[in-house]
Amino acid sequence: MKQLKVDQLEPDMILAESVYSASGKVLLAEGTKLTPDLIKRLMEMQVPRVCVNDENTIPIDPNEVLTNRVHTQALRILGTVIPADLCGSRLEDAQFRYELVAETIAKIMETKEVHELFLDLRTIDDDTLDHSITVCVLSLIVGAALKFTPDRLYMLGIGAMVHDIGKKAVPPEILAKREDLTPQETQMFQAHVKEGYRILREHGFDVPIAKVALYHHERWNGSGYVNRLAGDNIDLFSRIVQTADVYDDLIRGLTYKQKYLPHEAMEYLYGAGNFYFDVRVVKAFTSSISAYPLGSLVKLSTGEIGVVVNVQKTSAPRPIVKICYDKNNNRLDYPRQIDLSEEKTIFITKIL
Template sequence: MRIVPIYRVKPGMRLGRSVQDQDGRLIITAGITLNERLLTLLERQGYTALYIADKIGDVELPELVSLQTKQEVIRSIAQFIEIEALHARRLSLSLAPGHLRPLSGRNMISKARYDVSLNMLKAAEMLVREIISRKEVLIGMVDIKSLHDYSFGHSVQVALNALVVGRILGYDRRELRVLGAGALLHDIGKTVISPSVWMKPGDLTHEEFARVRDHPEAGFEILRRTSLGLMPAHTAYQHHERWDGSGYPRGLASDKIIGLARVTAVCDVFDAMTSDRPYKKAQHPMEALSFIVSNSGILFDPRVVEAFSRVAAPFPVATGVILSTDETAVVKRLNPRALDRPVVAVTKDPHGNYYAHPRTIDLEQHPEIRIASYAEWYTAPDPGQISAFGGLVASALDRALPEG
């Protein structure tokens, strides 16, 4: 199995990993043979690459949690946004001139807000339970997201990565649950910004950029009034602060930034850099990891970076690499003790010709061979060719807010 850019996927190829839609529902199950209709559907859904099953067998995708858990978490986020948007709408109406008393249904909305906050903590606990149940957890695969639904896929992946790092840092179960809730909702402030702005393919205007930079404060205002507690609110507020004080909104530095936000910041940047977005193409995980490590003690907490680098693979499973022998290979599985020396299947000779039978090499056992670089990396089309979609955020807001 390997990751293939969607423009290189041909009818007759077999899907190696199931694909979900923006609501977390299964679109196509792994093992299905792809045809023109399915490929057109996936392209329209905004997928830029797919996991394709091939003759390279025994590839182990290090999934952090089950598909069912991801679906439950996405539903919890969507419900939280919907109820909070409805609350904000009714609050603004109750404060408008001419309203002498609260609108009817206030108690019902208060109960719903409590329930969705409780569900978010339960969602975070679900992630924690699965991650701590595994003997070893690594950030070792590419989570291919739809361009039309970057936001929610991003939130879940940031939370998962943050929990892996939190576990390395020695967080207890309660701390992990709070970290998970804060990371899942770190971008909740974007719900007050039109999706046409933060999913805009082209450059933002000065006014639009200022609005996007306001999302940490907006997130804090939303979360501090919920039953989640203040730590998730401060995680949303501070996840764009930087170790050297160069971040925003307050320019906090070093230990003035709460630990949960420092962890979330690293995981947020890594997933953002390695994901296709309407306005920017994905970078290879090796490049993102190099950026984070090179900014240890500058933009990021050195302790968090050290923990992150212990679990983040520079060459994820199912991605292509070029060996020091000039041969091309695909990563089959990771070596936890040496993430830069995985087990690979060598597929092409130095001249680019496919071997009839790929051979497997454990690079940890062969120090004379190393990975020289990564092979072709999937990327999205040019940003200008991609429509801006709000994905799940827009649909949740549409359900909560009346027209006009």
């Protein structure tokens, strides 16, 4: 192992130690094979030195390491967001969708053209790869709810996974900025959709997949960018991915100025159906994805604390909660259940 300044790095060198951001998040994982783009990114992030392997180091395949991590994370997300009743036909339906989506994820992980882009997604910023994985899983669940064939589901999943690849061309300081962007910065940021389309076509992806990168910021009413498409002029893949993209942005607080609770993000989608989003996609999304996974510990507007024990398919943002603690944090001897889909004046205020 040897330590080098970033301007001494050469393509095909292997990182011997992970590179971290100022906040402690991994920017490049140990074992990553450096490319010209990655070296440029390190320079832009003003990383002073990195450790690389020398001729005595046993090499590992960084793509395989990262692909395994992405696969594991995707399955973990899948296991938490598909709502499942404790019995009945809806449990069977949820299990079928879980297996279908899990199989599609596995097929995506085996696609060389996709996992070759994981490193690029990981180095864009601290959140892009995690966001892309989540958007992929959410989009696949919606596609399954809309009865997509396995082939269409596979294409949708790839498009969702790499929808933000164009951000690699956006300066890091713009991606990291939380204040309002200047007009010039906005133009530079919005250019990532065209750049993403270009990158995906150059990597040999089919047009329907590359269109997701180009159109995922379009809106149903024509107010999006960059082509101002509206309604059915936006392809269905992109309409699904844009819905999943906004939902995850809201609950992560990535683009918006505040973090939303999951049910608040769901209600935002409800309210924007047939305005910003295709209402058919919104209905499939909100009926198929659990805002509060089973077992979530939540605080209610009454001050009481409970555990989510069931999710009604028709009202996923308002689950059944078993109240375990009163508003003074005293444990109840006899916990009781409350169905938030019926108790309209009570709502979840916090996930604990």
